[in-house]
Amino acid sequence: MQPERRSFIRDTEENRREALIAATQALVAEGGPQAATVRAIAARAGVTPGLIRHYFGSKDELTRAAYTALVDGMTDKGADALAGVGADPGERLAAFVAASLRPPVVDARAVGLWAGYLHQVQQDAALLAQHERSYLRYRDQLQALIADLDRPDVTTAQLRQEAIACNAVLDGLWLEGSVLPRGFEPGELVRIGLRSISAILGADLTRHTTFIPELHTTPGKAQA
Amino acid sequence: MQPERRSFIRDTEENRREALIAATQALVAEGGPQAATVRAIAARAGVTPGLIRHYFGSKDELTRAAYTALVDGMTDKGADALAGVGADPGERLAAFVAASLRPPVVDARAVGLWAGYLHQVQQDAALLAQHERSYLRYRDQLQALIADLDRPDVTTAQLRQEAIACNAVLDGLWLEGSVLPRGFEPGELVRIGLRSISAILGADLTRHTTFIPELHTTPGKAQA
DNA sequence: CAGATTGTTATACATCTGCATAATCTCCGG
DNA sequence: CCGGAGATTATGCAGATGTATAACAATCTG
Numbered sequence: 001m002q003p004e005r006r007s008f009i010r011d012t013e014e015n016r017r018e019a020l021i022a023a024t025q026a027l028v029a030e031g032g033p034q035a036a037t038v039r040a041i042a043a044r045a046g047v048t049p050g051l052i053r054h055y056f057g058s059k060d061e062l063t064r065a066a067y068t069a070l071v072d073g074m075t076d077k078g079a080d081a082l083a084g085v086g087a088d089p090g091e092r093l094a095a096f097v098a099a100s101l102r103p104p105v106v107d108a109r110a111v112g113l114w115a116g117y118l119h120q121v122q123q124d125a126a127l128l129a130q131h132e133r134s135y136l137r138y139r140d141q142l143q144a145l146i147a148d149l150d151r152p153d154v155t156t157a158q159l160r161q162e163a164i165a166c167n168a169v170l171d172g173l174w175l176e177g178s179v180l181p182r183g184f185e186p187g188e189l190v191r192i193g194l195r196s197i198s199a200i201l202g203a204d205l206t207r208h209t210t211f212i213p214e215l216h217t218t219p220g221k222a223q224a
Numbered sequence: 225m226q227p228e229r230r231s232f233i234r235d236t237e238e239n240r241r242e243a244l245i246a247a248t249q250a251l252v253a254e255g256g257p258q259a260a261t262v263r264a265i266a267a268r269a270g271v272t273p274g275l276i277r278h279y280f281g282s283k284d285e286l287t288r289a290a291y292t293a294l295v296d297g298m299t300d301k302g303a304d305a306l307a308g309v310g311a312d313p314g315e316r317l318a319a320f321v322a323a324s325l326r327p328p329v330v331d332a333r334a335v336g337l338w339a340g341y342l343h344q345v346q347q348d349a350a351l352l353a354q355h356e357r358s359y360l361r362y363r364d365q366l367q368a369l370i371a372d373l374d375r376p377d378v379t380t381a382q383l384r385q386e387a388i389a390c391n392a393v394l395d396g397l398w399l400e401g402s403v404l405p406r407g408f409e410p411g412e413l414v415r416i417g418l419r420s421i422s423a424i425l426g427a428d429l430t431r432h433t434t435f436i437p438e439l440h441t442t443p444g445k446a447q448a
Numbered sequence: 449c450a451g452a453t454t455g456t457t458a459t460a461c462a463t464c465t466g467c468a469t470a471a472t473c474t475c476c477g478g
Numbered sequence: 479c480c481g482g483a484g485a486t487t488a489t490g491c492a493g494a495t496g497t498a499t500a501a502c503a504a505t506c507t508g
Contacts, residue, residue: 168395171399
């Protein structure tokens with residue numbers, strides 16, 4: 001009555017790598033780096049621990065791959081937010097802001113994932129460079145949207161500072177909304193973000209937001 | 225020639241607890257929770273691992289004590305920033321903002337510490353409540369400073385949103401400045417923070433800032 | 449259908465982790 | 479100066495962790 005050898009099916013290299021990376025990210029997001037052991041990762045991916053070493057040379061390499069996948073995905077989300085929007089600069093910026101302040105960007109798991117990788121990023125020069133690139137790309141995206149606004153007399157230096165400031169608003173609200181999800185009414189973060197950024201830029205973004213549902217909900221009442 | 229038993233001196237309970245808590249925080253800040261093993265903590269505190277169990281029932285209890293010490297210290301810093309400042313509301317708020325955007329608040333270790341505890345906080349109800357209290361206390365402090373400004377017709381609801389927005393600016397700049405310290409010139413974060421919050425509140429905070437050295441440095445040149 | 453390939457599992461191992469307990473040494477009160 | 483108390487260290491242990499290697503079987507090729 002010994003447990004017989006577990007049956008399996010072969011899968012493509014791509015599928016296996018994706019499954020292992022997804023499992024790693026899920027575990028890091030939920031329980032931190034300590035929760036992402038080779039055994040836990042393998043179990044979550046539906047395989048045995050040996051496969052990690054087969055597809056990635058070591059657990060360390062899998063970790064780096066998972067982080068790379070994370071920052072790449074982050075960048076894509078910014079572009080996705082702008083996909084279905086028109087050409088009006090104010091509307092585009094407003095859509096970008098709103099997308100950055102609601103799920104799945106604002107989410108406890110996302111912050112958990114970010115926090116879980118922080119130390120590894122700070123200690124690994126390659127990961128740090130990757131993080132820096134990703135951050136600046138996001139900020140440049142934001143800065144380009146700001147530059148497109150119809151405002152007179154904005155210098156490059158001023159533009160840079162505005163981008164940093166707006167990015168800080170987004171980051172800060174992202175942090176607070178994700179860590180304390182109960183602390184805010186639905187849509188409140190989006191409203192506050194749009195108003196704050198409008199104030200910082202001296203341009204009213206709340207005009208162009210016909211397609212941002214959060215702005216039309218009755219405060220104090222969650223929508224169905 | 226066996227290694228003889230290590231000599232030691234007795235110390236007060238308070239000193240030992242503080243040393244162990246400090247060692248724990250340092251290790252978590254630098255290397256994450258995984259780096260804070262009982263052996264590493266003891267070594268850093270200059271004792272042997274057994275003492276952890278002697279002064280704290282378990283490593284878990286030490287961890288909670290270290291987190292409690294962290295949030296308590298955070299709260300104090302806000303009060304410290306207002307200690308030597310005058311009674312002018314604008315000046316007080318400006319001092320608070322500036323103090324929140326330079327070392328030791330803006331510091332890689334501080335973010336590392338915060339990130340290291342994130343998962344544990346999210347999974348432990350007691351720690352989560354502690355975190356929530358600490359966050360709201362900080363924000364209320366900020367809101368009180370904002371309320372003291374000489375502005376007409378501000379409702380309570382508006383005040384709350386302004387406090388959330390200003391807090392987000394501080395958090396976001398704190399995050400960016402700590403994780404990418406090279407990315408900003410000295411004083412840049414303070415300048416951007418003051419300008420942004422001034423814009424959000426519709427009140428010029430940069431007038432009252434005679435005692436904020438960052439505003440008088442030549443951009444592009446570090447001060448001695 | 450037989451054999452080769454290699455993806456996948458199973459097992460073993462050295463190291464590390466937190467914890468428990470015993471052995472000591474320091475310091476205080478007489 | 480001495481004895482006791484308890485603070486501190488030393489040692490041991492069960493379980494977890496990452497890794498290495500061997501055994502197996504799913505799929506491909508002929």
